[in-house]
Amino acid sequence: MQLTDTKITCYHCGLECEEEQIEFDNRAFCCNGCKVVYEILSENQLCEYYDITKFPGQSQKSKHKSSAKFSILDKPEIKSKLVRFTNGTETHIAFFLPQIHCSSCVWLLENLNRLNAGVLSSRVDFTIKEISIIYDESKTNLQQIAELLASVGYEPYLNFNDIASKKTDTVERGLIYKLGIAGFCFANIMMLSFPEYFSDGTVDHQLKTIFNYLNLGLSLPVFFYSASLFYRSAWAGLKRKFLNIDAPIVLAVVITFLRSVYEIVSGTGAGFLDSMSGIVFFMLVGRYLQDRTYRKLSFERDYRSYFPIAVTVKTASNEEENLPITDVKVGDRIVIKNHEMIPADSILFTGQANIDYSFVTGESVPVRVMPGEIIYAGGKQVGSALEMEVVKEVSNSYLTQLWNKDVFNDHEDKKQSYVHAISRYFTVVLFSLAGLTAIYWGIYDSSRILNAVSAMLIIACPCTLLLSSTFTNGNVLRIFSRNNFYLKNATVIESIAEADTIIFDKTGTITQTGETKVHYIGKALLEVEKQQIRTVTNQSVHPYSTAISAYLPKVNSLAINSLTEVPGFGLEAKVDSTLIRIGSANYLGVNDDSVNTAGKVYIAINEQVLGCFTITNQYRSGIDKLIQKLKNHYSLLLLSGDNEAEKNYLSSVFSDESVLNFNQTPETKLDFIKNYQAKGKKVMMIGDGLNDAGALKQSNIGIAVSDEINNFSPACDAILAGDELKNLPTFIRYAKATKVIVMASFVISILYNFIGLSFAMQGTLSPVIAAILMPASSLTIILFTTSISSFIAKIWQMK
Template identity: 50%
Template sequence: MSSATVHNQLVCFHCGEVCSTTNITAEDKHFCCEGCKLVYQLLNKSGLCNYYDLNENPGLTQRIPVRKDKFAFLEDAVIQRQLISFSNEQQTHITFYLPQIHCSSCLYLLENLHHLQPAVISATVNFTRKEVSIVFDHHTHSLQKLAELLTSIGYEPYISLQSLQHHKPGAKKSLIYQLGVAGFCFANIMLLSFPEYFGLEAADIQLQGIFRWLNVLLALPVFFYSAFPFYESGWKGLRHKFLNIDAPIALAIIVTFSRSLYEVLSGTGAGYFDSMTGIVFFMLIGRVLQDKTYQQLSFERDFTSYFPVAATLVKDGIETPISLPEIKAGDTLLIHSNELIPADGICTRGKACIDYSFVTGESIPVNKEMGEMVYAGGKQTGGAMEILVIKEVAQSYLTRLWSADTFKKNNETKSVSFVHLLSRYFTWILFTIAAIAATYWAFTDSHKVWNVITAVLIVACPCALLLSNTFTNGNILRILGRNKFYLRSAQTIEDMAGITHIVFDKTGTLTATNQKEIVYEGVELSKQQQQAIASLAAASNHPLSRAITAHFGKLKRLPIEEFREIPGKGIEGMVGKDWISLGSQRFISGISGTGDNGSKVFIAIDDKIYGHFSLQNHYRESVAPLVQSLAAHYKLSVLSGDHATEHSTLQRIMGPEAALLFNQQPADKLQYIQKLQQRGERVMMIGDGLNDAGALKQSNVGIAITDDCNNFTPASDAIMDARELSSLNRFIRLCKANKQIVIASFVLSIVYNIVGLSFAVQGVLSPLIAAILMPASSLSILLVTFGSSNIAAKLLRC
């Protein structure tokens, strides 16, 4: 590797800027400043010079020095609390916005940051958002030093008041300005070109040259400013040895401008400045509309849609459900056992025993005392506790859990769409067609060559091919979200369309959690004992526990110590001076038993069995019609952790072909899903998210049903409001319709390209008309996909 020269000018080996001096060197390499030299030496010392192999001169200039105390504000604890996503005794997580990220070399360098600084545990780059998420050891490296390290290698973090409010600076305003300039120049060039279109009187012929040169002046800002996004995108593709869609557009603009300028300079014609500026103007309109559509889809899939479940707000001693978007700093939340913490806060009551495996991967729960910080995304495994919210949900770590790769299935393999396979070769096919047409017209009618080349390069529209899938999926996600059925990603739509077997959890899924008939049988309980039992049950989020809590009404809650919940068995803890246990007969006494016509929850106080609650399940009214509609198309199974006392009732509801399994522990449910998949079944698992996390994650599509509490688990692919369970079959049919709509829009775009190119190669299509047709085709695909998916949703009553 050595420094390069361009036009006999020495350029910096690191950033490519012209060197004003030849004195700044290192290992036969020249640099424009000491800053670039220091970065090179740092990378070389750390063995990261592969950075320069990925792209030529990939670095950013270091000529502008950064004052040493610029990031001193990061030592402020209040600011740190606003920026840090998560922190415990071992590590801190933070995400920086780095606007300098621009190529694969940036990706390589930032994700190898641990080689430059051992305190960095990991760094993950989100290239499209220009963000880097860093996990580092705060004992050996401060947040200020981390920001200074990034700045020293050319990636100064963008930290502002907007950053503290978790808003990114607008990056698309320049596109609007470029569109405005192109529109102004295009309109005036069209006006000044009227004499060329209709001719001039002999006495006014001298004005022709003036009009032509005015058109040249008006075309310059369009060529050098408005068209820059197409040059930039096309050039980046070429640097990575890939011809993207913007490459032929950029070539068409350059060819049209160059030929037009030649005609004006040589006096042989007026050129095609109207076509060139029209190309840029209409292309930018399409680009702006496309970006607006993407922003709309992104907004509609905001975190507030992913977490429709509620938390429990405590105000003046009264517990009320509150939706997550309504949680504000200063609110007090009650977190039950097995609930995720929805917002960062301080523990104010109870003892926290938090499982942060969703955040750190470490499964050992962390104990937190009153007054200590707790972070969103952790699951409370102890008893009920209260937290004082210090960050809204929008600013907490939980907002990243849903889309994090950590929670996606390990056994999934991404299939490549035939649309994207075609797009890889689309530009090559387009250049080939343009070359063949140009060769033909060069020997037939040379006057048409440039028009044909320009029209071919412009009229072909792979955007329609690529956007058909994106827009259709985006609208389906919006429609499903409107019906309180929230999917993790568009891939889940395709997975739902392909399922063959549906597995239901029973308790909390087929049965309504808030509608149970409860009868107590046993030793009469004192008021204090009732209060203790109600307090213990309130600490759990299991449907049976919630039913018992509701049965006792609003009794005053007592503090609980040493709370423990064993999934599928029961709960226990010290309430006051008594050791209370609630659960199955085996859990309480060690003896297996059978219930009669319902579930039984046994009670033991200080290891003495007092009696049991008999709970008669109330099946949701929507279950019977839902099962009837599904049974004709899918195999059905039910997995229940309860005894088989309701076998006959459940068999009557589910039908004779449905498989019913009782006494199923969480591990049993997971194994059953695996066995079905080994037989070639594509499984959809529907559970309440409490004891079903393993089965939900293993299934091809995992759906968590929720009523009114925060029991979301990142293991699920979707969240469904329990009131919409009856619509499940319609949702599946809509997902199947999605694929048909994509294929139809794809065929439509193929027909458009064939028709458009057939006219272009004949030389009967002007470049200006081609420039109008290309964004129009993208808009037509948008209308077709949106319209078709909306019609399908209306027909299915979604």
């Protein structure tokens, strides 16, 4: 019997139509869900969606669009947490839509008003996959909008954290306002100062006085409002008995302002208000560029971000009702469906439980749980619906306790930047020179003391030191983000460069999430036998069955006369008159002498064992080369919550000196890193999932690998897209180059300071020289750092 593998793709999502092929409007669809989405778009004349990008839609297979799922959104206590603005008529709401992936998605989502007249406008922020919707309360409601999004394939991603606290705008608007005011005032002060710079005595004295007082008025918002960011930072450092780099900057700003006020009021000069406003403006530009790179990613989230916004609860009348997860209490009967997460520790009552704990423990093989046993929060059901009784509230569950470790209560920065140390030395040297200058002029001409000392503190302001670091790090953060490597702050760059030990997690980190590699060993299978095996494995939701089904040729399924599944062991079915048995060695009575039989699925047809499928993790592309590049420069280790099934392969990839530990719990991972740090090691931890959260937090640098960077990531210092993991050596090398660039810019800034100090110490610093030196030094640093860091990224083939 010769089988043909016809490949017909779905018009909506582009996937192959496997078991079923639905014809509608002369087009093929892989499932009824995709057909329904097409119908909705066709009825509303929105089929341009398919013209912008080929196969723009997401597959609708196994997607549940129950109206009850969103019924809680219009409850006042839930709605108040989600909306960003409402006046009773017009309401603003934002949803995270992880399905957004192309221009067609944006086009469709920004035309929601054509699907629902109550939608006034909708705008998509593609970079963070978020849609902002304004709707009319009299024509539609929050539930209907969520259902509309789900019906066209963009179901909103909602979690417990969304209703646990009021959403706030992630944009630091105060910084933008300070920057705008400082820029406006700086530009106008510079313009009004031109007569003073180039006056040859012909400019009217009264006009110069008016300009000077206008400059003083323009400087007030800069001094009292725009610079307040640095005042708070310096004061916070002083309270902790730490002289950070903002302290001497604040001193320079204050002295510059006070001296300028004195000169203008006394009529002895024009002051240095242009320099003062320039200092504040350029510092704020650097701070903004550095902040904007990572402000929209969440690095600090707690256990609530793992949980759904609602859970299905059975009422006293045996009806199902969706309740906010905050209302779930001990004794409630909850219903968990396929691929839903268990939000609280519960006892299983009915259903076949295959619980995937990989999110919590790292173990990739689902655990079979029997009725009467406890299922812990954080597990995910794989299979039919379960009915359970809650035995612990969400806030007291195992998952919560796992999160609430002491390591998460420590919010101190992991390290202070070397820039602060250099600034302290710079400040000491500057004050020493100022003291010597005061002594010198006190002996020879005491009238010059105030002018010389204050001029030194103005011209030798360490702002160029900070600018060199801020602009370099800001550009590096930007370049990293273009390569899908998002850092929490600038000090993370230094931590990456200083690491000497790299620890990898396995599941979901160096392995490809949700993908496996299947290999068949044994007697060659006939085409009809492959069809029979695939028919049987299609009946199970076990990951091994799913992997085998995906591995075999995609052909139409056959009729099954009987089917028995023994959870945790295998399947037995009759296809026509053929008996098919699939499962473990023990289930089929096979004598397997292997040290580890995990990942082996044996096949028997009519009681004759033909062979076995070996199922292993699919490792990310380039992992072998990644390890080879790193192991000559770093101590490499592996801490995995998974079993030892692939220890032999991993031993061949890592060096002989590498420590490979399996069956690790979150606690043992955390303790392991603490022990290494106690030996003086600078540890970089690379992992994913809650089971790595403590280790990521404890390490000197924690990098969370994620295939969806906008979705949940554990507490970490950086988020790295999974397909960019292979480029980690380049990122580390670039982080090391960053320090060299900063130090080179320090040299340039010091040269500028020497030039300025040579004038200032003589007490002859004129406004023209100050006006030239201050902006020139800042602009030189900005151009040097950004151009060099961009050039290096280009030659190293970074985006």
